[in-house]
Amino acid sequence: MDELSRFKETYFDESAELIGVAEAGLLRLSPGNVDMDEVNAIFRAVHSIKGGGGAFGFTDLVHFAHEFEAVMDGVRASRVAITTELVDVMIKANDLLARLLACARDASPAPTDQSEALIGQLRRAAGFEVTDAGPAAAPLQPAGAASQGAPEAGDDGRQTFQIRFVPKDDLLTSGNEPIFMLRALRHMGDAAINVDLNHLPPLSAIEPETIYLSWTVLLTTDEGGEGINDVFEFVSDDSVVEITEIKHATGSVDPDGAWGLFDDEPEAEAAPVPAAAAPTSAPLVPATTPAMAVAKAEPVREPPPRPTGPTGGGGGGGPSAVNLGGHTIRVDLDKIDRLVNMVGEMVITQAMIAEHVRDLPPGAFQELLEGLEQLAQHTRELRESVMSIRAQPVNSVFARMPRLARELAQETGKDVVLVMSGENTEVDKTVVENLVDPLTHMIRNSIDHGLETPNDREAAGKPRTGTVHLSAQHRSGRIVIEVSDDGRGINRPRVLQKAQEKGLIPAGASLSDEEIDNLIFLPGFSTADKVSNISGRGVGMDVVRRNITNLGGRITVYSVPGEGSRFVLSLPLTLAVLDGMVISVGEERFVLPLTNIVESLRPKPADLHGLVNQCDVIMARGEYVRLVYLNHLFGIPKAIGDATKGLVVLVETEDGGRLGLVVDEVLGQQQVVIKSLEANYRRLDGVAAATILGDGRVALILDVAGLQEMSRQSSSASIRQPAPDAVPLLEAV
Amino acid sequence: MSPATSLAPLSGHRTDAVVATRIKEEQYVTFTVGEEEYGVNILSVREIRGWTLESKLPNLPEYVRGVINLRGVIIPIFDLRARFGGGATEVTKRHVVVVIQVGERTRGILVDAISDIVAMAHDQIKPPPSMDTGMVDAHYLAGLFTAEDRMVTLLNVERLFASDMVADEPLTARAQITAEPH
Numbered sequence: 001m002d003e004l005s006r007f008k009e010t011y012f013d014e015s016a017e018l019i020g021v022a023e024a025g026l027l028r029l030s031p032g033n034v035d036m037d038e039v040n041a042i043f044r045a046v047h048s049i050k051g052g053g054g055a056f057g058f059t060d061l062v063h064f065a066h067e068f069e070a071v072m073d074g075v076r077a078s079r080v081a082i083t084t085e086l087v088d089v090m091i092k093a094n095d096l097l098a099r100l101l102a103c104a105r106d107a108s109p110a111p112t113d114q115s116e117a118l119i120g121q122l123r124r125a126a127g128f129e130v131t132d133a134g135p136a137a138a139p140l141q142p143a144g145a146a147s148q149g150a151p152e153a154g155d156d157g158r159q160t161f162q163i164r165f166v167p168k169d170d171l172l173t174s175g176n177e178p179i180f181m182l183r184a185l186r187h188m189g190d191a192a193i194n195v196d197l198n199h200l201p202p203l204s205a206i207e208p209e210t211i212y213l214s215w216t217v218l219l220t221t222d223e224g225g226e227g228i229n230d231v232f233e234f235v236s237d238d239s240v241v242e243i244t245e246i247k248h249a250t251g252s253v254d255p256d257g258a259w260g261l262f263d264d265e266p267e268a269e270a271a272p273v274p275a276a277a278a279p280t281s282a283p284l285v286p287a288t289t290p291a292m293a294v295a296k297a298e299p300v301r302e303p304p305p306r307p308t309g310p311t312g313g314g315g316g317g318g319p320s321a322v323n324l325g326g327h328t329i330r331v332d333l334d335k336i337d338r339l340v341n342m343v344g345e346m347v348i349t350q351a352m353i354a355e356h357v358r359d360l361p362p363g364a365f366q367e368l369l370e371g372l373e374q375l376a377q378h379t380r381e382l383r384e385s386v387m388s389i390r391a392q393p394v395n396s397v398f399a400r401m402p403r404l405a406r407e408l409a410q411e412t413g414k415d416v417v418l419v420m421s422g423e424n425t426e427v428d429k430t431v432v433e434n435l436v437d438p439l440t441h442m443i444r445n446s447i448d449h450g451l452e453t454p455n456d457r458e459a460a461g462k463p464r465t466g467t468v469h470l471s472a473q474h475r476s477g478r479i480v481i482e483v484s485d486d487g488r489g490i491n492r493p494r495v496l497q498k499a500q501e502k503g504l505i506p507a508g509a510s511l512s513d514e515e516i517d518n519l520i521f522l523p524g525f526s527t528a529d530k531v532s533n534i535s536g537r538g539v540g541m542d543v544v545r546r547n548i549t550n551l552g553g554r555i556t557v558y559s560v561p562g563e564g565s566r567f568v569l570s571l572p573l574t575l576a577v578l579d580g581m582v583i584s585v586g587e588e589r590f591v592l593p594l595t596n597i598v599e600s601l602r603p604k605p606a607d608l609h610g611l612v613n614q615c616d617v618i619m620a621r622g623e624y625v626r627l628v629y630l631n632h633l634f635g636i637p638k639a640i641g642d643a644t645k646g647l648v649v650l651v652e653t654e655d656g657g658r659l660g661l662v663v664d665e666v667l668g669q670q671q672v673v674i675k676s677l678e679a680n681y682r683r684l685d686g687v688a689a690a691t692i693l694g695d696g697r698v699a700l701i702l703d704v705a706g707l708q709e710m711s712r713q714s715s716s717a718s719i720r721q722p723a724p725d726a727v728p729l730l731e732a733v
Numbered sequence: 734m735s736p737a738t739s740l741a742p743l744s745g746h747r748t749d750a751v752v753a754t755r756i757k758e759e760q761y762v763t764f765t766v767g768e769e770e771y772g773v774n775i776l777s778v779r780e781i782r783g784w785t786l787e788s789k790l791p792n793l794p795e796y797v798r799g800v801i802n803l804r805g806v807i808i809p810i811f812d813l814r815a816r817f818g819g820g821a822t823e824v825t826k827r828h829v830v831v832v833i834q835v836g837e838r839t840r841g842i843l844v845d846a847i848s849d850i851v852a853m854a855h856d857q858i859k860p861p862p863s864m865d866t867g868m869v870d871a872h873y874l875a876g877l878f879t880a881e882d883r884m885v886t887l888l889n890v891e892r893l894f895a896s897d898m899v900a901d902e903p904l905t906a907r908a909q910i911t912a913e914p915h
């Protein structure tokens with residue numbers, strides 16, 4: 001149901017565009033200036049609206065669109081001449097189509113009397129009406145009156161044909177469709193179509209691909225027998241097609257018989273044949289019935305529809321057309337990215353101005369300062385709005401999970417209920433796209449490792465069915481996604497044992513519960529007793545953690561033995577912006593991602609220890625952490641380069657390794673727009689990307705894992721070349 | 734636009750010949766670094782801007798000055814003097830950055846001053862003398878021409894910094910080693 005309404009939404013959105021296309025085309029159409037491409041475009045637009053409408057069963061809409069389309073088809077085939085009047089009526093028809101779309105969308109009653117009136121106008125303007133004078137139509141409706149309303153009608157070379165069409169019973173399998181032929185006949189003029197149901201078997205015996213029907217058509221047309229032959233061109237070899245011209249006064253077809261299929265027969269019997277043949281066009285046949293009838297009657301009943309038309313149709317159609325397009329627009333992603341970029345620039349420029357203004361004497365520029373304050377606020381709001389354009393609900397990822405859970409439950413023999421909440425939480429498109437893998441892994445992990453078998457659960461006094469909860473919510477400018485289960489929780493003794501077996505931690509190390517829980521994120525860690533094809537190939541939570549960190553996020557695990565575990569992902573709302581800490585080294589400034597930072601401290605000389613003349617370590621939070629002198633690593637002159645005089649920023653890499661970065665100063669926290677260095681240059685070691693600070697200057701965003709690798713290398717280089725205080729890297733090149 | 738082109742359809746072979754040589758002629762922006770004068774094809778020059786303070790990039794050759802913010806895009810700046818072994822330029826406010834577009838990439842070249850824009854026919858450009866001494870890798874020299882008694886060295890911007898764009902720096906080799914820490 002939800003699915004269907006989404007399709008409907010798309011249909012309405014697209015239809016709104018098509019209405020626009022048709023209108024633009026119609027406005028360019030004039031008697032002397034008929035561009036066939038334009039005409040085709042209009043035809044296609046109306047046709048598409050009709051087709052989609054048929055699929056959703058909007059009968060009123062389809063009925064009207066069909067008439068409109070028929071006129072356009074006539075124009076296309078140069079059967080209908082473009083007149084100013086026709087264009088006017090068609091523009092009105094387009095407006096009404098928009099209105100019918102709006103009605104269909106709101107499920108409000110369609111203005112059928114208006115559409116019937118307009119159909120009459122359309123047909124008359126297109127010159128279809130005149131053929132109504134034909135006697136074949138006479139028994140149906142007071143068509144004689146109609147012919148008076150259209151004085152040009154008369155015996156002007158139009159002929160009436162009786163056509164008997166008995167299709168070969170496997171006609172449908174050759175790709176032919178009788179309804180199209182009958183429709184084509186109807187477009188040629190005035191047709192009374194009578195169906196022969198005598199060969200229709202009981203419903204149980206119906207073969208959907210077999211035709212049991214045959215038709216007799218009385219057609220009044222000016223196209224002669226050849227036009228009719230054309231219609232049956234592709235089927236006349238196999239099927240019986242008899243065309244006989246009838247002189248006037250042979251209107252012997254019983255109209256009631258003609259429509260009997262739809263009026264009298266039980267629907268169930270009538271439906272299968274057309275439905276199987278062409279599901280979307282099935283409603284068209286019954287819909288046409290009143291259409292033709294009313295169309296013919298209309299000039300009598302409502303002689304002056306044209307004067308009322310413009311106010312009724314135009315007035316009503318205009319606003320509803322606007323309404324229809326008001327929901328969504330489709331925009332090229334590039335355009336949005338450009339917009340996001342430009343707003344980013346504006347934020348920077350605004351920050352730059354703000355920085356300069358700070359130096360002005362206070363009080364002297366009160367109004368300027370107030371204006372700038374407002375500008376800052378507007379910029380912030382603008383940025384949020386622009387970012388929200390790229391936002392997408394996480395549902396596109398969440399929606400895949402129930403199926404995954406179901407398959408896993410089957411494979412593992414566990415009873416699992418996946419409960420989801422916050423599916424509509426919005427986050428940047430790029431973040432959504434990158435969530436699929438980690439979430440898949442986490443759900444797997446919860447079901448495979450977290451949940452117990454039904455019997456175990458029962459023994460533990462829990463319901464047999466395990467619950468996995470997947471939720472998303474916004475929290476302080478980030479999106480927080482939680483995967484929790486009510487399983488057995490992390491088995492800490494086993495995790496500890498495994499980690500020691502694999503040499504991930506030294507034997508005999510004593511770890512807190514929290515630390516043990518976090519061991520599962522170590523590369524190569526897997527507690528599954530046997531390798532299943534679900535999870536437990538040693539690539540597990542470490543990959544999840546890396547993915548999440550790459551997105552600028554963090555993952556935390558909470559676990560209570562016997563009660564379950566909870567994984568909490570915290571992610572930035574966009575990848576274009578990063579929460580960073582601006583630091584300075586010498587004259588250079590860098591940005592450290594906030595997610596990497598543990599704390600900053602200024603050690604006393606006594607806290608520093610040299611480690612076999614290779615590097616310095618400090619004691620921080622109960623462990624020895626290696627110091628990395630950023631000025632040495634990057635070859636920056638004029639830096640303090642002394643941990644006791646500058647600062648040590650304690651950072652943590654994604655695999656949990658810690659590092660003390662020696663910097664001059666920590667300047668403050670700031671949201672920065674991430675800029676590519678590779679676009680115009682190339683990747684650099686220890687540098688993740690770049691950004692532009694408030695003063696317009698570029699600052700590099702540091703890649704902590706890269707720094708760690710670099711420092712390992714430089715310390716091993718200093719073994720070979722024992723001069724730790726030299727700045728080898730700059731000169732080496 | 735130019736008289737030659739507008740006359741071409743009207744008159745005979747003589748002006749056609751003029752047009753032909755005109756078409757071969759291209760414009761070059763020339764600039765100075767110290768006493769030397771260099772030129773680049775004007776079509777590759779996106780803009781010329783005054784010197785703005787760069788941000789240094791770590792562990793790169795001296796001629797990579799760093800990066801600047803060009804209206805929200807980060808571009809690298811190369812020091813042409815340093816590139817040719819003349820040491821890092823002592824920048825002042827009068828120094829100029831020629832912003833060059835090479836393929837998809839934009840980059841800046843730090844030079845002392847812009848000197849001229851000259852139109853040169855192809856046949857006026859002489860190939861550079863062979864320089865197999867190993868002092869300069871001559872492949873980025875596109876040719877030499879004389880403009881009002883001055884010799885201008887035409888640079889092939891695509892090649893000038895090509896070696897820097899590909900990953901053949903010593904640093905990258907280092908990164909490959911560190912990829913296997915054990």
